[in-house]
Amino acid sequence: MVTEFIDALRQCLKAGGCAQRYYEVERGGTFLVGYAGRLFQIRGDYQVAEPVDGFDACGCGSQIALGALFASSDAPPRERLEIALNAAERFCAGVRGPFHFESLASPE
Numbered sequence: 001m002v003t004e005f006i007d008a009l010r011q012c013l014k015a016g017g018c019a020q021r022y023y024e025v026e027r028g029g030t031f032l033v034g035y036a037g038r039l040f041q042i043r044g045d046y047q048v049a050e051p052v053d054g055f056d057a058c059g060c061g062s063q064i065a066l067g068a069l070f071a072s073s074d075a076p077p078r079e080r081l082e083i084a085l086n087a088a089e090r091f092c093a094g095v096r097g098p099f100h101f102e103s104l105a106s107p108e
Contacts, residue, residue, distance in 0.1 A: 061088030
């Protein structure tokens with residue numbers, strides 16, 4: 001994740017005009033990536049973090065979503081995501097639906 005994925009991501013963001021430079025420092029944005037059953041947070045400076053709890057959130061509603069994910073640990077994954085997004089939408093002015101979910105089939 002730290003080498004091949006980040007290198008490819010940087011090239012992709014540059015080619016698409018999404019990578020930004022401030023004072024000679026490249027920034028790419030913060031987002032989550034799931035791969036091979038693991039979850040990673042890619043930070044704006046391309047640092048890679050893997051949460052110890054097995055779930056994560058980012059953006060302006062992240063603290064609300066994290067609380068909802070923690071409190072709904074017995075629910076199925078899709079339901080947990082819906083609960084977290086609905087909580088963030090309810091209590092954070094910067095979060096709004098509609099929310100769309102996509103899954104890719106495993107290559108195995």
